[in-house]
Amino acid sequence: MQETGVAMRETSEGLAMPATCVRAAAAPDFRQRLPATEGELAGExxxxxxxxxxFLKLQHDGIAEPISQERELLTLVRLNKIGNxxxxxxxxxxxxxxxxxxxxxxxxxxxxxNAINSATLSATLHAAAGLREEKVDFVLFKGPLQQKELYGNYYAKPSGDVDILVHPGDFASARACLMRHGYGVERRANSLWWSHFLGEQxxxxxxxxxxxxxxxxxxxQPGMPRPRDSALFMARAATIDLAGTALPFLDPADTVLLSSISIAKAFFNREPCASHVCDLHAGLRRMDTDGRQALVARARDEGLHGTLMLGVRTCWSLLGVWHDGLSGQSGEVLPATGDDELRLMILxxxxxxxDWPKRRDILWNLCDRRYRRFMVEAAWAASSEVGRRLWAERGNA
Structure with a gap:
């Protein structure tokens, strides 16, 4: 890839992202508790x-030999949120x-x-009631509601967050509404950098x-391709029932795109993401070939084609499954990374x-190697880092 000339701080890993944004997988005890080479984790x-x-009723090759070191196995299970x-x-x-x-x-x-997700479902109803009472337009996504759609129950994986999407112009009023209904902004998220660059609180x-x-x-997040028009995600929203209450929720195709976005974000932050890969597969499995081809067209319109194709590759690498209408173009994303290594990146x-690709190379691939789109997203990432530093100096980021 050619140098872009965009002014941004570089590290040996490429684009330098804010520390509070990059929740790296390497928590303090990871390297102490897990082997340092993939060979030692091969059985797990x-x-x-x-x-x-x-669980997914897919073909597999079986297990070469039974394992005896269950600690590493259980750590993989916990960090990838796939225990259920x-x-x-x-x-x-x-x-x-x-x-x-x-x-x-x-x-x-x-x-x-069960305890975490039950509390999240209760908070979902409470927050939705407040927003509706004050006539704030919103759409729910991810969380236990998505698990119900994909797996038939609310408890496929632990989810302590209620994810709510609003229009940018409604963000301040939605936040104020929730504050009037008993919520406060979490201290670490209480800055303009969070609300402006990350686009969340x-x-x-x-x-x-x-x-x-x-x-x-x-x-x-900054550093990854963003949907060109998040308002369309809200306009296309369907409804889902929770305890007799009809709630706005992303439609099935957009739910698949959000799973792909979550996988891309995990790759950028180097976080385990097997649960997101399972979600993506479950969403794609609900579609027929025509629906998947329409999904590709929607992804292109939103500037998320490379993001979707990375997700398709992870389904093959982890689960050994291709989905009709999608697989032909997925090899163009991170072509220098083999499927065996991709599987390690997931799990x-x-x-x-x-051998991780640099973050700028991940972005370049997810932008379908389109120079203009890459420049826009790289510039946004660089601006985000400048903003984070400024607010951090003031003690606010």
């Missing part, structure tokens, strides 16, 4: 893939103790998910009640052995 990754295939969709078998484990510990972990994981209930509101007027992005 193979088992995760097989267990996902069982895995289907393990006794023969996957060497010892009864390992099988028992894994089962105990998954039982506790499901109980915790996190809001929490007075008294520490569960259920964080993630109020958005944009659908992607275990903290591994030292991964």
């Amino acid at each position: 990754i193979a088992l995760v893939r097989a267990a996902l295939a069982r 969709v895995l289907r393990f078998e006794r023969d996957d484990f060497v010892s009864n103790d390992a099988w028992s510990r894994t089962g105990g972990f998954l039982d506790a994981y499901r109980r915790k998910t 996190h809001m929490v209930r007075d008294g520490g009640a569960a259920g964080v509101i993630d109020l958005h007027h944009r659908l992607q 275990a992005p903290w591994l030292n052995a991964i």
Whole structure:
């Protein structure tokens, strides 16, 4: 890729993004608790893939040999948020103790998910009622409602956020409305950098009640291709029922695009994202070939074609499945990255052995190698970093 000449800070990884924006996967204990090479995780990754295939009713190659080190397996499960969709078998484990510990972990994981998501559903109804009372136009996305659409239940993975999209012009009034209904802006998100560049703010209930509101007027972070017109996502919204209340929710095609956006964001931030890949596959599986081809056209219109194709590649790499009408162009995204390495990026992005592309190269590929689009998004990322530094110096970012 040619140099762009855009003035931005560079690191060895490419575009330098704000530290509060890049929630890197390498939390302090990751490298201490997990192996440093992919070979040492090969058995655990193979088992995760097989267990996902069982749940999704896909073909798989089986397990080469049972595992005995369940700690690494459970860490993969937890960080990828897939504990409620895995289907393990006794023969996957060497010892009864390992099988028992894994089962105990998954039982506790499901109980915790049920508690978290139940609180999120309650917060969804509370926030939606407040916004409707004050006639603020909004659309819900992700969270337990999406899980109900994709998997038939509200508890496929833990989700503590209520994601709400509003028009940019309504963002301040929506925030004020939620504050009148008992929410306050989370301290770390209380800056113009969050509201202007990230296009969102996190809001929490007075008294520490569960259920964080993630109020958005944009659908992607700086450094990644953004939808050209988020208002169309709201205009196309469908409705979904929750406890007898009809709520506005993204339509199925836009839900698929949002899953692709989440995967791209995870790649940029080097976060585990197997749950988003499963969501993408589940959404695509609900479409016929004509619907998927219409999805490609919509993605092109929104400037998200490369983002969607990255998602399609991850479905193949992790799950071994192509979707009719989509697979032909996916190899054009990150062509220098093989599927085996892509799988590690999905499941275990903290591994030292991964040869990560620079972030500017990820952006270049997701922009379909279109120079003008890349320049626009790179300039936006550079402006975001300048803004973050300015507000950080004032103690506000």
